Amino acid sequence: MKHPRCDQTPAWAALNAHFQGSGRRFDLRQAFAADAARFDKLSVQAPEVFADLSKNLLDDATLALLLQLARDCGLEAQRDAMLAGEAINHTEGRAVLHTALRAPAGFGPQSEQVQEVLERLLTYVEQVRDTARSGMRHVVHIGIGGSDLGPQMVVPALDSFAHGELKLHFVSNVDGHDLAPVLRGLSPHDTLFVVASKTFTTQETLANAQAAKAWFLGQGGTDIARHFVATTTNVAAAAAFGITTTFGFWDWVGGRYSIWSAIGLPIALAIGADNFRAFLAGAHAMDQHFAQAPLQANLPVLLGLVDVWYRNFHGFGSRSVAPYHQGLKRLPAYLQQLEMESNGKGVDLDGNALAYATSPVVWGEAGTNGQHAYFQMLHQGTDVIPVEFIAVKTPNYGPDLAPVLKPLLADQHQKLLANCLAQSQALMQGKTTEQALTERAPTASAALDAQTVARHRSFPGNRPSTTFVLEALTPRSLGALIAMYEQRVFVSGALWGINSFDQWGVELGKALCSALLPRVASGDVSGLDSSTAGLLTRLRA
Numbered sequence: 001m002k003h004p005r006c007d008q009t010p011a012w013a014a015l016n017a018h019f020q021g022s023g024r025r026f027d028l029r030q031a032f033a034a035d036a037a038r039f040d041k042l043s044v045q046a047p048e049v050f051a052d053l054s055k056n057l058l059d060d061a062t063l064a065l066l067l068q069l070a071r072d073c074g075l076e077a078q079r080d081a082m083l084a085g086e087a088i089n090h091t092e093g094r095a096v097l098h099t100a101l102r103a104p105a106g107f108g109p110q111s112e113q114v115q116e117v118l119e120r121l122l123t124y125v126e127q128v129r130d131t132a133r134s135g136m137r138h139v140v141h142i143g144i145g146g147s148d149l150g151p152q153m154v155v156p157a158l159d160s161f162a163h164g165e166l167k168l169h170f171v172s173n174v175d176g177h178d179l180a181p182v183l184r185g186l187s188p189h190d191t192l193f194v195v196a197s198k199t200f201t202t203q204e205t206l207a208n209a210q211a212a213k214a215w216f217l218g219q220g221g222t223d224i225a226r227h228f229v230a231t232t233t234n235v236a237a238a239a240a241f242g243i244t245t246t247f248g249f250w251d252w253v254g255g256r257y258s259i260w261s262a263i264g265l266p267i268a269l270a271i272g273a274d275n276f277r278a279f280l281a282g283a284h285a286m287d288q289h290f291a292q293a294p295l296q297a298n299l300p301v302l303l304g305l306v307d308v309w310y311r312n313f314h315g316f317g318s319r320s321v322a323p324y325h326q327g328l329k330r331l332p333a334y335l336q337q338l339e340m341e342s343n344g345k346g347v348d349l350d351g352n353a354l355a356y357a358t359s360p361v362v363w364g365e366a367g368t369n370g371q372h373a374y375f376q377m378l379h380q381g382t383d384v385i386p387v388e389f390i391a392v393k394t395p396n397y398g399p400d401l402a403p404v405l406k407p408l409l410a411d412q413h414q415k416l417l418a419n420c421l422a423q424s425q426a427l428m429q430g431k432t433t434e435q436a437l438t439e440r441a442p443t444a445s446a447a448l449d450a451q452t453v454a455r456h457r458s459f460p461g462n463r464p465s466t467t468f469v470l471e472a473l474t475p476r477s478l479g480a481l482i483a484m485y486e487q488r489v490f491v492s493g494a495l496w497g498i499n500s501f502d503q504w505g506v507e508l509g510k511a512l513c514s515a516l517l518p519r520v521a522s523g524d525v526s527g528l529d530s531s532t533a534g535l536l537t538r539l540r541a
């Protein structure tokens, strides 16, 4: 069924008028002063994730119009079509059913095959974990993009749940500087290689897998069948490569949504079967919330609506993610693929060029590190960049924490939380020149007059942010958090009327790379543009 594109709806026109009127002049400070209940009204408790949306540029009228936009675009019907397994990835003729991977047995589409692989995978996982001390203690996961970013993000995030004897390594880049240092110091007899590729055709992954296999045999390794496993939808290609132990998944799982499939093998190896099931269960709980909660209390829906409000009306071009948990340091990279590969599209479902913006740039760094690098721009730069803070109430430093560290790290955790709160407060409050004038600036140049210094030291404020709070970073809460982001990306994509589930934009570079590869070897630059020819010649010289 066809649904109206956002810009073809009455709500879109009404939002435009509202933005041109009071919407663009909205002031957070006044909104908080005028309404003591703002936090209560604009915060949502979803499964495992509490979200404070109150520091966003939203008033009742904006929210009502955004919810109307969701209805005008048939968001609920679009959501239900995805969850029911309709082929909503229409350019590839595929369903989009990553939600089926985390549903309990017997629930929804594809359950039987999902459970069959999951059981086999988790049985294998427990065998490897049980014998890690005497068997394979190192796992080298080889994959890229959606076959890498998820495990690479989640394994350190859940470090305190990890098997003490198993060490996980990740190799993705075709650059040998990725593989070489990982293999240095490893020995084939206690190393397991996991070759992860949905298609099993990806240049980088196949090159690294070939090199790993050659290294394994060269170092005296013998049992490829035991030391190499593949996670893929292309079991035949893995077999042709010489890998007989394979855990499959299906074309209705997008690469960037595949963390819940066999691609999650390294996560399951690290945290074990029960914790992996909890990770899936957390995501399923968020799916149920997304499927059932009324739009105005539906967290992924509200987030997606705010994204559209900022991108298309305020014109904000990027969003920064600041997880205040070191374990989540790879979350921004994970979210980059999730959001920018999904929604970085320029045509609607019928292939018509869009007259409005789609995916913002998503970027970030773990807090507090980012504060000492680019937060300057967030506070005083000329662009308004909404920031997303993630705070975790209760830390977990894992087993065997030295007793002397306990009170010290408890204190550090308080500092971490205070920093997180201070940043969103500072973005919102800002500081006027008059306020700055009342303060002494110890490092200010004596040659400058006070007014000039105060202008440099003032902050515009009224800069929006969202803060998510998790009780603790656990397999379950992390599963829910990731699912929340996935569904939110679905929401903005559905309103924009784009296909969030293909990625044709990565193909041209791959094709040109294939054409250039023999030229890099031969030096033949005939017919190339002068820049490419000049660079190629220089790189070969």
Ligand SMILES: O=P(O)(O)OC[C@H]1O[C@H](O)[C@H](O)[C@@H](O)[C@@H]1O
Pocket (backbone or CB within 6 Å): 144, 145, 146, 147, 196, 197, 198, 199, 200, 201, 202, 205, 255, 256, 341, 503, 506
């Ligand atoms: O899993 P693979 O088939 O090896 O693909 C790995 C990655 O490469 C592609 O270029 C896509 O842009 C990604 O969506 C995908 O996750």
